[in-house]
Amino acid sequence: MRLFFGLFASLLFLPFGCIEPLIKPVEKNSTEYSERYRPQFHFSPKSNWMNDPNGLIFENDRYHLFYQFYPDSTVWGPMHWGHATSKDLTHWTNQPIALYPDSLGYIFSGSAVVDYKNSSGLGREDQPAMVAIFTYHNMEYERLGREDYQTQGIAYSLDHGMTWEKYNRNPVIQNPGIKDFRDPKVFWHEASQKWILILVAGDHARIYNSTNLIDWTFLNVFGHNEGAHGGVWECPDLFPLTTDQGEQKWILIVSVNPGGPQGGSATQYFVGDFDGQKFTTDQKEIKWLDFGRDNYAGVTYNDSPGGKRILMGWMSNWDYAQETPTISWRSAMTLPRSLELKEHKSGFYLVQNPIIEPSIIGKTEEFDVSQVKDGVLLPAGQFQLEFDLDLSKKTVFELSNPVDRFVFSINPESGHMIIDRRDSGPIEFSEKFAPEQQIINYTPEARPAKVAIFCDASSIEIFVDSGRYVFTNQVFPEQPYNRLQILSDGVISKKIIFSELKSIWHE
Protein backbone atom coordinates (compact mmCIF):
# COMPACT_ATOMS: atom_id res chain seq x y z
CA MET A 1 0.00 0.00 0.00
CA ARG A 2 2.81 2.37 0.98
CA LEU A 3 4.49 1.62 -2.33
CA PHE A 4 1.27 2.47 -4.03
CA PHE A 5 1.01 5.78 -2.21
CA GLY A 6 4.58 6.68 -3.09
CA LEU A 7 4.14 5.71 -6.71
CA PHE A 8 0.88 7.49 -6.95
CA ALA A 9 2.28 10.67 -5.47
CA SER A 10 5.14 10.72 -7.92
CA LEU A 11 2.85 9.99 -10.85
CA LEU A 12 0.62 12.75 -9.64
CA PHE A 13 3.35 15.32 -9.65
CA LEU A 14 5.76 14.20 -12.33
CA PRO A 15 4.03 15.77 -15.31
CA PHE A 16 4.06 19.16 -13.65
CA GLY A 17 7.75 19.27 -12.89
CA CYS A 18 7.82 20.44 -9.31
CA ILE A 19 6.06 19.96 -6.02
CA GLU A 20 4.88 23.23 -4.53
CA PRO A 21 5.46 23.68 -0.82
CA LEU A 22 2.43 22.53 1.13
CA ILE A 23 1.22 25.47 3.15
CA LYS A 24 -0.75 24.48 6.24
CA PRO A 25 -4.09 26.16 5.73
CA VAL A 26 -4.68 26.99 9.39
CA GLU A 27 -2.71 29.69 11.27
CA LYS A 28 -0.11 28.39 13.72
CA ASN A 29 -1.54 27.92 17.22
CA SER A 30 -5.07 28.45 15.94
CA THR A 31 -7.75 26.43 17.65
CA GLU A 32 -9.56 25.91 14.36
CA TYR A 33 -9.82 22.30 13.29
CA SER A 34 -9.00 21.20 16.85
CA GLU A 35 -12.49 20.58 18.14
CA ARG A 36 -13.62 17.28 19.57
CA TYR A 37 -14.20 14.75 16.75
CA ARG A 38 -12.64 17.07 14.17
CA PRO A 39 -11.16 14.95 11.34
CA GLN A 40 -7.42 15.55 11.08
CA PHE A 41 -6.65 13.97 7.71
CA HIS A 42 -10.01 14.27 5.98
CA PHE A 43 -11.62 17.35 4.50
CA SER A 44 -14.35 18.97 6.57
CA PRO A 45 -15.70 22.53 6.28
CA LYS A 46 -14.41 25.14 8.71
CA SER A 47 -17.89 25.47 10.12
CA ASN A 48 -21.51 24.53 9.48
CA TRP A 49 -23.26 22.03 7.30
CA MET A 50 -21.78 20.09 4.39
CA ASN A 51 -23.13 17.22 2.29
CA ASP A 52 -22.29 15.91 -1.20
CA PRO A 53 -19.02 16.57 -3.03
CA ASN A 54 -19.75 18.61 -6.18
CA GLY A 55 -17.86 19.80 -9.24
CA LEU A 56 -14.82 17.58 -8.70
CA ILE A 57 -12.30 18.75 -11.28
CA PHE A 58 -8.54 18.99 -11.72
CA GLU A 59 -7.52 22.24 -13.39
CA ASN A 60 -4.37 24.37 -13.50
CA ASP A 61 -2.48 21.98 -11.19
CA ARG A 62 -5.18 21.97 -8.53
CA TYR A 63 -7.92 19.64 -7.45
CA HIS A 64 -11.15 21.49 -6.78
CA LEU A 65 -13.65 20.23 -4.29
CA PHE A 66 -16.97 22.03 -4.34
CA TYR A 67 -19.59 20.77 -1.95
CA GLN A 68 -23.17 21.13 -0.80
CA PHE A 69 -22.94 23.77 1.90
CA TYR A 70 -25.24 25.67 4.20
CA PRO A 71 -23.15 28.44 5.76
CA ASP A 72 -25.69 29.49 8.41
CA SER A 73 -26.30 26.31 10.35
CA THR A 74 -25.03 22.84 11.21
CA VAL A 75 -28.12 21.26 9.66
CA TRP A 76 -29.20 21.15 6.01
CA GLY A 77 -30.69 24.39 4.61
CA PRO A 78 -30.57 26.62 1.53
CA MET A 79 -27.83 25.02 -0.50
CA HIS A 80 -24.71 26.80 -1.73
CA TRP A 81 -21.56 25.36 -3.27
CA GLY A 82 -18.71 25.62 -0.78
CA HIS A 83 -15.20 25.36 -2.20
CA ALA A 84 -11.77 24.04 -1.28
CA THR A 85 -8.67 23.34 -3.36
CA SER A 86 -5.74 21.00 -3.06
CA LYS A 87 -2.45 20.29 -4.81
CA ASP A 88 -2.22 16.73 -3.57
CA LEU A 89 -5.74 15.60 -2.57
CA THR A 90 -4.59 15.48 1.07
CA HIS A 91 -3.97 19.09 2.15
CA TRP A 92 -6.93 21.38 1.51
CA THR A 93 -7.29 25.16 1.42
CA ASN A 94 -10.71 26.58 2.11
CA GLN A 95 -11.87 29.04 -0.55
CA PRO A 96 -14.76 31.53 -0.62
CA ILE A 97 -18.24 30.17 -1.33
CA ALA A 98 -18.54 29.55 -5.08
CA LEU A 99 -22.29 29.54 -5.76
CA TYR A 100 -25.13 31.16 -3.83
CA PRO A 101 -28.85 30.42 -4.18
CA ASP A 102 -30.75 32.86 -6.41
CA SER A 103 -34.31 33.50 -7.62
CA LEU A 104 -34.34 30.15 -9.48
CA GLY A 105 -33.60 28.21 -6.33
CA TYR A 106 -31.08 26.56 -4.06
CA ILE A 107 -27.93 25.19 -5.70
CA PHE A 108 -28.08 21.41 -5.47
CA SER A 109 -25.47 18.87 -6.53
CA GLY A 110 -23.71 18.81 -9.88
CA SER A 111 -20.39 18.71 -11.65
CA ALA A 112 -17.80 20.92 -13.35
CA VAL A 113 -15.87 20.81 -16.59
CA VAL A 114 -13.26 23.03 -18.20
CA ASP A 115 -14.42 24.16 -21.62
CA TYR A 116 -10.97 24.19 -23.20
CA LYS A 117 -12.30 24.68 -26.74
CA ASN A 118 -14.72 27.40 -25.66
CA SER A 119 -17.63 25.45 -27.12
CA SER A 120 -19.98 27.41 -24.88
CA GLY A 121 -18.64 30.82 -25.85
CA LEU A 122 -18.49 31.59 -22.12
CA GLY A 123 -14.70 31.65 -22.02
CA ARG A 124 -12.14 34.15 -23.27
CA GLU A 125 -9.38 33.44 -25.72
CA ASP A 126 -6.76 33.58 -23.00
CA GLN A 127 -8.89 31.88 -20.37
CA PRO A 128 -11.09 28.83 -20.85
CA ALA A 129 -14.22 28.83 -18.72
CA MET A 130 -14.67 26.42 -15.87
CA VAL A 131 -18.35 25.56 -16.17
CA ALA A 132 -20.43 24.26 -13.27
CA ILE A 133 -23.60 22.33 -14.10
CA PHE A 134 -25.94 21.99 -11.14
CA THR A 135 -29.55 21.51 -10.11
CA TYR A 136 -31.72 24.47 -9.18
CA HIS A 137 -34.19 23.51 -6.46
CA ASN A 138 -37.08 25.97 -6.36
CA MET A 139 -38.51 25.87 -2.83
CA GLU A 140 -41.43 28.11 -3.76
CA TYR A 141 -42.57 25.72 -6.48
CA GLU A 142 -42.16 22.80 -4.11
CA ARG A 143 -44.28 24.54 -1.49
CA LEU A 144 -46.96 25.18 -4.11
CA GLY A 145 -47.12 21.44 -4.72
CA ARG A 146 -45.70 21.70 -8.24
CA GLU A 147 -43.69 18.77 -9.56
CA ASP A 148 -41.31 20.78 -11.76
CA TYR A 149 -39.24 22.42 -9.03
CA GLN A 150 -35.88 20.99 -10.10
CA THR A 151 -34.14 22.24 -13.24
CA GLN A 152 -30.52 22.30 -14.41
CA GLY A 153 -28.50 25.49 -14.52
CA ILE A 154 -24.94 26.46 -15.35
CA ALA A 155 -22.43 28.99 -14.06
CA TYR A 156 -18.94 29.81 -15.26
CA SER A 157 -15.66 31.04 -13.85
CA LEU A 158 -12.85 32.76 -15.74
CA ASP A 159 -10.42 32.77 -12.83
CA HIS A 160 -9.85 29.08 -12.11
CA GLY A 161 -12.99 28.58 -10.06
CA MET A 162 -12.49 31.49 -7.66
CA THR A 163 -15.40 33.71 -8.75
CA TRP A 164 -18.52 32.69 -10.63
CA GLU A 165 -21.16 34.15 -12.91
CA LYS A 166 -24.48 32.40 -13.43
CA TYR A 167 -25.41 31.92 -17.09
CA ASN A 168 -28.04 34.56 -17.90
CA ARG A 169 -30.52 32.24 -19.62
CA ASN A 170 -30.78 29.54 -16.97
CA PRO A 171 -32.15 26.95 -16.68
CA VAL A 172 -30.48 25.09 -19.53
CA ILE A 173 -32.61 21.98 -18.96
CA GLN A 174 -36.24 22.52 -18.07
CA ASN A 175 -38.13 20.08 -15.90
CA PRO A 176 -40.30 17.72 -17.98
CA GLY A 177 -42.72 17.21 -15.05
CA ILE A 178 -40.64 14.86 -12.91
CA LYS A 179 -40.50 15.43 -9.14
CA ASP A 180 -36.91 14.33 -8.54
CA PHE A 181 -34.79 15.54 -11.43
CA ARG A 182 -31.27 16.32 -10.38
CA ASP A 183 -27.52 15.97 -9.85
CA PRO A 184 -26.12 16.35 -13.41
CA LYS A 185 -22.71 14.87 -14.10
CA VAL A 186 -21.12 16.21 -17.30
CA PHE A 187 -18.01 14.96 -19.10
CA TRP A 188 -16.44 15.23 -22.54
CA HIS A 189 -17.02 12.09 -24.63
CA GLU A 190 -14.15 11.85 -27.06
CA ALA A 191 -15.65 9.21 -29.39
CA SER A 192 -18.82 11.18 -30.17
CA GLN A 193 -17.14 14.60 -29.77
CA LYS A 194 -19.98 15.69 -27.49
CA TRP A 195 -20.55 16.72 -23.93
CA ILE A 196 -22.56 14.04 -22.13
CA LEU A 197 -24.81 14.83 -19.19
CA ILE A 198 -26.32 12.19 -16.95
CA LEU A 199 -28.82 13.04 -14.24
CA VAL A 200 -31.26 11.08 -12.14
CA ALA A 201 -35.03 11.24 -12.12
CA GLY A 202 -36.43 9.29 -9.17
CA ASP A 203 -36.01 5.68 -10.24
CA HIS A 204 -33.86 6.05 -13.34
CA ALA A 205 -31.03 7.95 -14.98
CA ARG A 206 -31.42 10.15 -18.05
CA ILE A 207 -28.68 10.84 -20.59
CA TYR A 208 -28.31 13.98 -22.73
CA ASN A 209 -25.67 15.33 -25.08
CA SER A 210 -24.60 18.76 -26.24
CA THR A 211 -22.02 20.51 -28.39
CA ASN A 212 -21.91 23.68 -26.28
CA LEU A 213 -22.95 22.88 -22.67
CA ILE A 214 -26.03 25.07 -23.15
CA ASP A 215 -28.34 23.28 -25.60
CA TRP A 216 -28.98 19.72 -24.47
CA THR A 217 -30.59 16.86 -26.39
CA PHE A 218 -32.31 14.12 -24.42
CA LEU A 219 -31.07 10.69 -25.57
CA ASN A 220 -32.01 7.81 -23.34
CA VAL A 221 -32.97 6.43 -19.95
CA PHE A 222 -31.49 3.67 -17.85
CA GLY A 223 -32.50 1.89 -14.70
CA HIS A 224 -36.27 1.60 -14.29
CA ASN A 225 -35.81 -2.13 -13.82
CA GLU A 226 -32.15 -2.36 -12.86
CA GLY A 227 -30.36 -2.15 -9.55
CA ALA A 228 -31.49 -1.15 -6.07
CA HIS A 229 -34.68 0.90 -5.78
CA GLY A 230 -35.25 1.16 -2.04
CA GLY A 231 -35.29 4.95 -2.40
CA VAL A 232 -34.66 7.83 -4.76
CA TRP A 233 -31.67 7.69 -7.14
CA GLU A 234 -29.17 10.49 -6.60
CA CYS A 235 -25.75 11.70 -7.76
CA PRO A 236 -24.93 9.60 -10.85
CA ASP A 237 -21.54 9.33 -12.51
CA LEU A 238 -20.51 7.59 -15.74
CA PHE A 239 -16.94 6.84 -16.83
CA PRO A 240 -14.80 4.21 -18.54
CA LEU A 241 -12.29 1.93 -16.82
CA THR A 242 -10.04 -0.68 -18.38
CA THR A 243 -9.19 -3.98 -16.68
CA ASP A 244 -5.63 -5.32 -16.40
CA GLN A 245 -6.55 -7.58 -19.33
CA GLY A 246 -7.28 -4.52 -21.46
CA GLU A 247 -11.06 -4.73 -21.54
CA GLN A 248 -12.79 -1.38 -21.39
CA LYS A 249 -16.14 -1.12 -19.61
CA TRP A 250 -18.26 1.84 -18.54
CA ILE A 251 -19.14 2.25 -14.89
CA LEU A 252 -22.37 3.91 -13.86
CA ILE A 253 -22.45 5.00 -10.24
CA VAL A 254 -25.82 5.76 -8.64
CA SER A 255 -26.46 6.65 -5.03
CA VAL A 256 -29.76 5.60 -3.49
CA ASN A 257 -31.51 6.94 -0.42
CA PRO A 258 -32.87 5.11 1.47
CA GLY A 259 -32.35 1.49 0.45
CA GLY A 260 -28.67 0.91 1.27
CA PRO A 261 -27.65 -2.60 2.35
CA GLN A 262 -27.12 -1.41 5.93
CA GLY A 263 -30.04 1.02 5.97
CA GLY A 264 -30.28 4.62 4.81
CA SER A 265 -28.04 5.94 2.07
CA ALA A 266 -25.57 3.95 -0.01
CA THR A 267 -24.01 3.87 -3.45
CA GLN A 268 -24.42 1.16 -6.07
CA TYR A 269 -22.67 0.71 -9.40
CA PHE A 270 -23.30 -0.95 -12.72
CA VAL A 271 -20.64 -2.30 -15.09
CA GLY A 272 -21.70 -2.07 -18.73
CA ASP A 273 -21.20 -0.26 -22.02
CA PHE A 274 -21.84 3.24 -23.28
CA ASP A 275 -21.87 4.15 -26.97
CA GLY A 276 -22.31 7.89 -26.61
CA GLN A 277 -26.11 7.50 -26.59
CA LYS A 278 -27.14 4.67 -24.32
CA PHE A 279 -25.84 2.82 -21.26
CA THR A 280 -26.48 -0.94 -21.30
CA THR A 281 -25.55 -3.75 -18.94
CA ASP A 282 -26.25 -7.42 -18.49
CA GLN A 283 -25.52 -7.16 -14.77
CA LYS A 284 -28.21 -8.89 -12.75
CA GLU A 285 -27.01 -8.52 -9.18
CA ILE A 286 -26.73 -5.32 -7.16
CA LYS A 287 -23.16 -4.14 -6.65
CA TRP A 288 -22.43 -1.83 -3.72
CA LEU A 289 -19.47 0.50 -3.77
CA ASP A 290 -18.95 0.52 -0.02
CA PHE A 291 -20.31 -1.84 2.60
CA GLY A 292 -20.12 0.65 5.46
CA ARG A 293 -22.81 3.15 6.35
CA ASP A 294 -20.98 6.38 5.65
CA ASN A 295 -19.99 6.77 2.04
CA TYR A 296 -22.70 8.52 0.06
CA ALA A 297 -23.10 10.67 -3.07
CA GLY A 298 -19.56 9.81 -4.17
CA VAL A 299 -18.53 10.92 -7.65
CA THR A 300 -15.23 11.09 -9.52
CA TYR A 301 -12.86 13.82 -10.68
CA ASN A 302 -13.02 15.09 -14.23
CA ASP A 303 -9.65 15.61 -15.96
CA SER A 304 -7.47 14.02 -13.29
CA PRO A 305 -3.81 13.62 -14.27
CA GLY A 306 -2.81 10.38 -15.91
CA GLY A 307 -6.46 9.50 -16.56
CA LYS A 308 -6.85 8.25 -12.98
CA ARG A 309 -10.40 7.78 -11.70
CA ILE A 310 -10.56 9.35 -8.29
CA LEU A 311 -13.69 9.11 -6.20
CA MET A 312 -14.65 11.06 -3.14
CA GLY A 313 -17.82 10.55 -1.14
CA TRP A 314 -19.69 12.32 1.61
CA MET A 315 -18.82 10.45 4.80
CA SER A 316 -22.28 10.35 6.29
CA ASN A 317 -25.74 8.89 5.92
CA TRP A 318 -29.05 10.74 5.62
CA ASP A 319 -30.37 8.43 8.37
CA TYR A 320 -28.56 10.49 11.03
CA ALA A 321 -26.32 13.04 9.26
CA GLN A 322 -28.01 16.02 10.91
CA GLU A 323 -27.72 14.58 14.42
CA THR A 324 -24.08 13.54 14.73
CA PRO A 325 -22.44 14.93 17.90
CA THR A 326 -20.16 17.56 16.38
CA ILE A 327 -20.73 21.11 17.51
CA SER A 328 -19.50 23.71 15.05
CA TRP A 329 -19.52 21.78 11.76
CA ARG A 330 -21.15 18.68 10.34
CA SER A 331 -19.69 16.00 8.11
CA ALA A 332 -16.45 15.21 6.35
CA MET A 333 -15.52 13.72 3.00
CA THR A 334 -14.13 10.20 2.68
CA LEU A 335 -10.48 9.80 1.79
CA PRO A 336 -10.13 10.21 -1.96
CA ARG A 337 -9.83 6.79 -3.57
CA SER A 338 -8.46 5.74 -6.89
CA LEU A 339 -10.77 3.27 -8.64
CA GLU A 340 -9.77 0.25 -10.69
CA LEU A 341 -11.86 -2.36 -12.46
CA LYS A 342 -11.04 -6.03 -11.89
CA GLU A 343 -12.48 -9.16 -13.37
CA HIS A 344 -13.06 -12.33 -11.38
CA LYS A 345 -14.82 -15.52 -12.43
CA SER A 346 -17.91 -14.20 -10.68
CA GLY A 347 -17.85 -10.98 -12.73
CA PHE A 348 -16.47 -7.45 -12.69
CA TYR A 349 -15.88 -5.51 -9.51
CA LEU A 350 -14.36 -2.19 -8.47
CA VAL A 351 -11.44 -1.84 -6.11
CA GLN A 352 -10.65 1.34 -4.23
CA ASN A 353 -7.21 2.47 -3.14
CA PRO A 354 -7.07 5.35 -0.67
CA ILE A 355 -4.89 8.30 -1.61
CA ILE A 356 -2.72 9.76 1.13
CA GLU A 357 0.16 12.12 0.46
CA PRO A 358 3.22 10.40 2.01
CA SER A 359 4.40 13.48 3.92
CA ILE A 360 1.59 13.06 6.47
CA ILE A 361 2.80 9.60 7.41
CA GLY A 362 4.48 10.09 10.77
CA LYS A 363 6.13 7.69 13.12
CA THR A 364 5.80 4.05 12.27
CA GLU A 365 5.83 1.07 14.57
CA GLU A 366 5.68 -2.63 13.82
CA PHE A 367 3.79 -5.02 16.05
CA ASP A 368 4.26 -8.77 16.18
CA VAL A 369 1.25 -10.94 15.54
CA SER A 370 1.62 -12.42 19.05
CA GLN A 371 1.67 -8.93 20.60
CA VAL A 372 -1.60 -7.83 18.99
CA LYS A 373 -3.31 -11.02 20.15
CA ASP A 374 -2.89 -9.77 23.69
CA GLY A 375 -3.62 -6.18 22.71
CA VAL A 376 -1.17 -3.32 22.23
CA LEU A 377 -1.34 0.33 23.15
CA LEU A 378 -1.21 2.64 20.18
CA PRO A 379 1.09 5.66 20.30
CA ALA A 380 -1.25 8.06 18.42
CA GLY A 381 -4.95 8.68 17.91
CA GLN A 382 -4.98 9.07 14.11
CA PHE A 383 -3.30 6.36 12.18
CA GLN A 384 -3.12 3.79 9.45
CA LEU A 385 -2.68 0.03 9.97
CA GLU A 386 -1.53 -2.43 7.34
CA PHE A 387 -1.24 -6.21 7.34
CA ASP A 388 -1.95 -9.27 5.21
CA LEU A 389 -4.77 -11.55 6.17
CA ASP A 390 -6.04 -14.95 5.09
CA LEU A 391 -9.77 -14.34 4.62
CA SER A 392 -10.56 -18.02 5.13
CA LYS A 393 -9.59 -17.69 8.82
CA LYS A 394 -11.75 -16.33 11.59
CA THR A 395 -10.59 -12.87 12.64
CA VAL A 396 -11.70 -10.42 15.31
CA PHE A 397 -10.18 -6.97 15.00
CA GLU A 398 -10.84 -4.48 17.76
CA LEU A 399 -9.97 -0.82 18.32
CA SER A 400 -10.79 0.42 21.78
CA ASN A 401 -10.23 2.87 24.60
CA PRO A 402 -11.08 2.14 28.24
CA VAL A 403 -14.79 2.72 27.60
CA ASP A 404 -15.52 2.19 23.89
CA ARG A 405 -14.77 -0.43 21.31
CA PHE A 406 -15.18 -0.80 17.57
CA VAL A 407 -15.13 -4.36 16.26
CA PHE A 408 -14.59 -5.68 12.76
CA SER A 409 -14.81 -9.44 12.41
CA ILE A 410 -14.53 -11.97 9.64
CA ASN A 411 -16.38 -15.23 9.96
CA PRO A 412 -15.60 -17.62 7.09
CA GLU A 413 -18.00 -20.26 8.42
CA SER A 414 -21.02 -18.02 7.95
CA GLY A 415 -19.38 -16.17 5.03
CA HIS A 416 -19.79 -12.84 6.80
CA MET A 417 -17.75 -9.75 7.44
CA ILE A 418 -19.25 -7.85 10.33
CA ILE A 419 -18.87 -4.28 11.56
CA ASP A 420 -20.06 -3.61 15.08
CA ARG A 421 -20.15 -0.01 16.23
CA ARG A 422 -22.80 -0.51 18.89
CA ASP A 423 -20.21 0.19 21.62
CA SER A 424 -17.99 2.45 19.50
CA GLY A 425 -18.78 5.52 21.61
CA PRO A 426 -21.91 7.56 22.33
CA ILE A 427 -24.53 6.45 19.83
CA GLU A 428 -27.71 7.78 21.44
CA PHE A 429 -27.83 10.89 19.23
CA SER A 430 -29.79 8.80 16.74
CA GLU A 431 -31.54 5.46 17.13
CA LYS A 432 -30.58 4.75 13.53
CA PHE A 433 -26.84 5.13 14.06
CA ALA A 434 -26.00 1.68 15.40
CA PRO A 435 -29.07 -0.38 16.22
CA GLU A 436 -27.38 -3.58 15.06
CA GLN A 437 -24.26 -5.05 13.53
CA GLN A 438 -23.53 -4.48 9.85
CA ILE A 439 -23.35 -7.91 8.21
CA ILE A 440 -21.85 -8.33 4.75
CA ASN A 441 -21.66 -11.55 2.71
CA TYR A 442 -18.35 -12.52 1.19
CA THR A 443 -16.79 -15.59 -0.37
CA PRO A 444 -13.98 -16.96 1.82
CA GLU A 445 -10.88 -17.84 -0.20
CA ALA A 446 -7.60 -19.09 1.28
CA ARG A 447 -5.09 -16.53 0.00
CA PRO A 448 -3.35 -13.49 1.37
CA ALA A 449 -5.43 -10.32 1.22
CA LYS A 450 -4.09 -6.85 1.98
CA VAL A 451 -5.89 -4.97 4.72
CA ALA A 452 -5.48 -1.23 5.31
CA ILE A 453 -7.33 0.64 8.03
CA PHE A 454 -7.49 4.41 8.45
CA CYS A 455 -8.66 5.79 11.77
CA ASP A 456 -9.33 9.51 12.18
CA ALA A 457 -10.98 11.40 15.05
CA SER A 458 -14.48 10.34 13.99
CA SER A 459 -14.16 7.75 11.24
CA ILE A 460 -12.73 4.35 10.39
CA GLU A 461 -12.20 3.33 6.77
CA ILE A 462 -11.32 -0.32 6.19
CA PHE A 463 -10.00 -1.59 2.84
CA VAL A 464 -9.93 -5.39 2.65
CA ASP A 465 -8.37 -7.44 -0.15
CA SER A 466 -6.61 -4.44 -1.73
CA GLY A 467 -9.79 -2.38 -1.71
CA ARG A 468 -12.28 -4.97 -2.91
CA TYR A 469 -14.37 -4.80 0.27
CA VAL A 470 -14.53 -1.29 1.69
CA PHE A 471 -16.22 -0.28 4.94
CA THR A 472 -16.52 3.42 5.70
CA ASN A 473 -18.05 4.24 9.06
CA GLN A 474 -18.25 7.20 11.37
CA VAL A 475 -17.53 6.65 15.07
CA PHE A 476 -17.62 9.11 17.97
CA PRO A 477 -15.51 7.58 20.75
CA GLU A 478 -15.30 9.31 24.16
CA GLN A 479 -11.50 9.40 23.67
CA PRO A 480 -9.42 8.39 20.66
CA TYR A 481 -9.05 4.63 20.37
CA ASN A 482 -5.66 3.78 21.80
CA ARG A 483 -5.63 -0.01 21.92
CA LEU A 484 -5.52 -2.58 19.15
CA GLN A 485 -6.28 -6.25 19.45
CA ILE A 486 -6.42 -8.78 16.63
CA LEU A 487 -7.54 -12.31 17.43
CA SER A 488 -6.83 -14.41 14.37
CA ASP A 489 -4.78 -17.26 12.99
CA GLY A 490 -5.05 -15.64 9.62
CA VAL A 491 -2.56 -12.77 9.90
CA ILE A 492 0.00 -13.76 7.29
CA SER A 493 2.36 -10.80 7.40
CA LYS A 494 5.03 -11.08 10.08
CA LYS A 495 4.22 -7.61 11.35
CA ILE A 496 1.27 -5.32 11.68
CA ILE A 497 2.44 -1.91 10.54
CA PHE A 498 1.14 1.07 12.44
CA SER A 499 1.76 4.58 11.06
CA GLU A 500 0.73 7.77 12.73
CA LEU A 501 -1.04 10.13 10.32
CA LYS A 502 -0.24 13.77 10.95
CA SER A 503 -2.82 16.51 10.87
CA ILE A 504 -3.34 18.16 7.49
CA TRP A 505 -4.54 21.29 9.30
CA HIS A 506 -1.89 21.84 11.97
CA GLU A 507 1.90 21.66 12.27
Ligand code: FRU
Ligand atom coordinates in the same frame (compact mmCIF):
# COMPACT_ATOMS: atom_id res chain seq x y z
C1 FRU B 1 -27.78 13.79 -2.09
C2 FRU B 1 -28.69 14.97 -2.34
C3 FRU B 1 -28.75 15.30 -3.81
C4 FRU B 1 -29.14 16.75 -3.81
C5 FRU B 1 -28.42 17.26 -2.59
C6 FRU B 1 -29.14 18.35 -1.87
O1 FRU B 1 -27.28 13.73 -0.80
O2 FRU B 1 -29.98 14.69 -1.82
O3 FRU B 1 -29.62 14.48 -4.55
O4 FRU B 1 -28.76 17.41 -4.98
O5 FRU B 1 -28.23 16.16 -1.73
O6 FRU B 1 -28.34 18.92 -0.87
